[in-house]
Amino acid sequence: MIKRELKVNLKGFAVWTGTVLVLLLLIYMVYPSIVTAENGKKVDEMVKAFPPEVLKAFNMDIAGLDTAFGWLKSEGFVFLYLIIGIYSCLLGANILLKEESEKTIEYLAALPITRRRICADKIIVAVIYILAMIAAIGAFNMAALNISETPDNKQLLLLSITPVFPSLVLFAFGLFISTFTHKTKKMLGISIGMVFAAYIFNVISEMGEKVEGFKYLSAFTLADSRSVITKCEFRPLYALVSAALFAVFIALAVVRYQKKELV
Amino acid sequence: METILEIKNLTKYYGKVKGVENLSLSLNRGEIFGFIGPNGAGKSTTIRSVMNLINKDSGSVLFCGKELTRDDVEAKSRIGYLPSEVFLYDDLTVKGIFDHHESFYRRFERAAKQEATATPANGAAPAGTPAKPALSIHEKRQDLVARLKLDESRKIEDLSLGNLKKVGIVLALMHNPELIIMDEPTSGLDPIMQNVFYELLREERERGNTVFYSTHILSEVSKICDRVGIIRNGELIKAGPVDEISDRQLTFVTITSDEVDAIVAALNEKTGEATPTQAPAKEPGIKVISREGDTARFANNLPDDELIKKLAQFRIRKILIEEATLEEMFMHYYEEGQDD
Structure with a gap:
């Protein structure tokens, strides 16, 4: 079953990952010509004009836009968290639900396998693809930046790993939510909406102490890229919270799926 | 006779709607x-x-005396299922779906072979275990594919409804299940394939396997079924051998007589029912189906001798007594329910 799931989900993985890599390639190709020494000053002046809250939200207070690595640390990773988050959440929302939506569940459920095994095999495949996407993007960034400049590779490696935390939580949450319905169409809007809401909550939470509480509503908080950029380390608490949330949502999804009416 | 499947007091409502x-x-x-x-x-x-x-609201389902739960994989390996509409993975070929299907049953086939090897040659198989299948899963698949004339190279998404049904039949039968559950299996099959399918079911019966077969095509039931259960509005209203249900005392009588009104009144007399158009449901009586001039046709479930005695009082020009077909019996059961 794992083999089949790997095959079925390969196309989606290739399209999403390929698109991100092409976009990154284009950015890395044009970035040096846009941000020249002369333009760099203009960009710095423009950035200084932004309110400090906005700069913080996009890590622009701790990373300059004068290099491609600087762009990646600020705007680049915000974009990557969002894209990988959407892919992960959609994968979670669809991987079990697809069988019900396409009505193949009547065949699958009659096979001599447990529902727990169905969940386990599909979760394993989804996690493989999420990690593969993060690894492919990380490897591409590492290769591309080392060709054009000399980035801090340890920092780049740690930053490349940070999408794992929000993405796995968003995947597990999407999987859990999918056990409440039978149609993938419904889940498409819900999944994308959830990821954007989490993203907006994360941005808002950076805009002052009064709204800091919003960070608890956002999976993107768990990426904690500021800690990697400033201290070159992960905060263990965030990794633990990510693991706990992933485990809780997966457990809830499996429990619900075992009792779910499949047709 | 050994019971293989027992459904006990099954109740299922969809909200307030009775299933x-x-x-x-x-x-x-x-x-x-x-x-x-x-x-x-x-x-x-x-x-x-x-x-x-x-999910059942209440009741239980026992397979070989044991509660059939959704995660009992050993029991599931001994059941074949054909849903009313066959939905399979469109990206696969027919061969692909059969290979995929086989992969789930290989370990059970290996276990069965080992068990058969371990059983002494003169030792009887333990109660509740199936007769050892004559063909392996792969051999059975090949046999079914040949008999149902399936092209394994075709993609699932390109198959017609009938061919998809045939693929579903192979999937339901290829792992030599003891219990085969089929929901309206012949819809979409042409008459030639229907006959092949009936033959396959008869062979399964000869192997000692059981078929639970849902249909609304009554002619199928009389062709191949040993017993029949009639369900109406979510309740089982009758279950028994096909012959017994067909033999229920129901005839259709057509009488031509100058005294036809008096005949109808006399035949209804004993039932105590006021009008001749009321159903003689559970009590002996008649139900007029048509009336034209001095000819009346009615459904009758009076005992034959009583019918003859009553008719003997009248002058009858012409009489035709026909035995009810299974279809007519079925309709009769349904009309009984509607009259209740």
Whole structure:
């Protein structure tokens, strides 16, 4: 079953990952010509004009836009968290639900396998693809930046790993939510909406102490890229919270799926 | 006779809408059981409850005396299932889906072979275990593919409804299941393939396997079923051998007489029912179906001797007494229910 799931989900993985890599390639190709020494000053002046809250939200207070690595640390990773988050959440929302939506569940459920095994095999495949996407993007960034400049590779490696935390939580949450319905169409809007809401909550939470509480509503908080950029380390608490949330949502999804009416 | 499947007091409501209520039914090993009823009667609800695709409100399903739970993989490996509409993975070829299907049953086949090897040559198989299949899963698949004339190279998404049904039939039978559950299996099959399919079911019965077969095509039931259960509005109203149900005392009588009104009144007299158009449901009597001039046609379930005695009082020009077909019996059961 794992083999089949790997095959079925390969196309989606290739399209999403390929698109991100092409976009990154284009950015890395044009970035040096846009941000020249002369333009760099203009960009710095423009950035200084932004309110400090906005700069913080996009890590622009701790990373300059004068290099491609600087762009990646600020705007680049915000974009990557969002894209990988959407892919992960959609994968979670669809991987079990697809069988019900396409009505193949009547065949699958009659096979001599447990529902727990169905969940386990599909979760394993989804996690493989999420990690593969993060690894492919990380490897591409590492290769591309080392060709054009000399980035801090340890920092780049740690930053490349940070999408794992929000993405796995968003995947597990999407999987859990999918056990409440039978149609993938419904889940498409819900999944994308959830990821954007989490993203907006994360941005808002950076805009002052009064709204800091919003960070608890956002999976993107768990990426904690500021800690990697400033201290070159992960905060263990965030990794633990990510693991706990992933485990809780997966457990809830499996429990619900075992009792779910499949047709 | 050994009971292979026992449904006990099954009740399922969809919100406030009744699916099935308090349905109890037993299937014996080695029989073909026809489960008949019109659309919406509760056939698919019963089957899906047995397959644990939907949750029962109450009641239980026993397979070989053991509660059939959704995660009992050993029991599931001994059951073949054909849903009313076959939905398979469109990206696969027919060969691909058969290979995929086989992969789930290989370990059970290996276990069965090992068990057979371990059993002494003169030792009887333990009770409740199936007769050892003559063909392996792969051999059975090849046999079914040849007999149903399937092209394994075609993609699932390109198959017609009939061919998709044939693929579903192969999937339901290829792993040599002891219990085969089929929900309206012949829809989409042409008459030639229907005959091949009936032959396959008869062979399964000869092997000692049981078929639970839902349909609303009554002619199928009389062709291949040993016993039949009639479901109406989610309740099992009758279950028994096909012959017994067909033999229920129901005839259709056509009489031409100058005294036809008096005859109808006399035949209804004993039932105590006021009008001749009321159904002679559970009590002996008649139900007028048509009336034209001095000819009347009526459904009759009076005992033959009583009918003859009553008719003997009148002058009759012409009489035709026809035995009810299974279809007519079925309609009769349904009309009884509507009159209740």
